[in-house]
Amino acid sequence: MSVLDDLFRRVPALLMARRNLSRNRIRSGLAVLGIIIGVLAIASLGMFGTTLRTGASQQLGDIGNEISVSPNFQEGIEELTERDVDEIRRAVTDGAVVPVRSESRLVSRGDRQTVTTVYGMENPGALYEAEQGRIPDRLRQGALVGSGTAGLLDVEPGNTISVDGRTYRVAAVLAEQGGISLVSPNNAVIVPVEDVNGTGYSQVVVSADSGQAANESAVAIREALNEREQRVSVFELQSITAGINEFFGILNAFLIGIGSISLVVAGVSILNVMLMSTIERRQEIGVLRAVGVQRGDVIRMILAEAGLLGVAGGVIGAILAVGAGVALNAFVLNDPLATFQAANLLYIVLAVGFGVGTSVLSGLYPAWKAANERPVEALRK
């Protein structure tokens, strides 16, 4: 005896339901199609939302891990002192502290020249990666050139460039940073911090290991430096990413809401199909009742029919949704496997559950109606 036969033997309502559905295949098929569309809509719109969010956070990069500390100009503080930097170093337990000086300078190589931002940093390796060459642990001599500037001046490691008449040997060309960055290196030149005029710093960038560590550092820095007067303003990019995440959460809920409408419509069509089929089978149900089938069993049988429609629609819809998700992620993110993540699984489970639930709910009224008809009335010719 096959597994299916065994199941039918245990749950006779399923056997009856399965046979009843096969009676009018086109009608059952159309009812299933409604559920498929609904489940597909919810699951794929949910996954679409996930893809958008993933794409956006790829664009944003690791910025959630960085915070920027800058002097509070409103209080008349123009720059951060060595003492401020020391206090920041003490406050940050987990992450690199990079004090930055910056100004605009004329940079040239041979007959090419450009005016660009020049950053003075002691330890730029904490923020950037080299595309060519190597970033020294401590930048004491030589310069690092951002990818944009490097292209403009046609430099590579080992060349010399001149910044305001002073000559530097290029140690590395930096990798292009795609996302938003607090101190974008792309169109800049980085030189040792002593070479930039001034005694203080225009900002201090803290690069933590995680978003949470960044947040803790921000709190600690505020406590340490802003206790007596508001010396610094601390800018956390995390607040932007949190806002973006919230936005995508709302967008997802909206998309799923639209998908749900189609499922509700599918539910109405199942209600219609079940109602019609129970009315057609009035006499049969009367016979069932006459030969000793209880009301509850009639209800179970019709709910099983509705449930089967829902399960069939849900499973097919889920498979199609995974297919759609793979196609979407292959196209948008170039990573079809991005479909298989927890959030998407949740959407699929949600959609299938909602689909089956809608179907069973839609079966309730026809089932109740069929079960409560008096067999005498139903059998009357």
Next chain:
Amino acid sequence: MNHIIELQRVWKRYDTGGEVVEALKDVDFHADPGEFVAVMGPSGSGKSTMLNVLGLLDTPTEGTVYLDGQDVTDLSDREMTVHRKRFIGFIFQSFHLIPTLSALENVEMPTLFGDDPTARDRATHLLERVGLGERLDHRPDQLSGGQKQRVAIARALINEPRILLADEPTGNLDRKTGRSVLDLFDEIRREDDVAVIAVTHDPQLGDYADRTVELIDGRIQ
């Protein structure tokens, strides 16, 4: 008292929009195990109503119904269903087989909802008994009228009932086929000690019945 079923002073009134129709008027009726009773009468005489009351499908307005000595007049729907399943087999004029189920499954149908491990064997045996041992897996639309009625009879017997209620059992069959169905009834009531109560127009049924009851205008004559 050894009546398997008995109606005492049964009245059935229907309220059809202001006008009260009396379908059964003070009906006294009984049947004993192994007895074949034919209930005859013109259409509209209340035969079907009487059969419905006997079959616990309908409750009388007045009077009492006894099944195997027990008063079953005011049972709940659930209890009536249980009693129908245990005591009564139904046979209808238009067979009322489930078109999606095979002959075997149709016979098993009254036992489907409930744990009954021997049902399949009993159903097979019953179909063999009514001469359809070769047609177990045929669907109703692959069977002739007489064969369908035999499946229906096997279905009625699956729970070993004490009473067989037949509503115009030969009404949709030609004379010869009708006769073979009636022969089957005769065999069943003799071998299984089942009371057979048949409502009919068919005069040939009178030849088989131990007793004929005539119902006119809701009264037994």
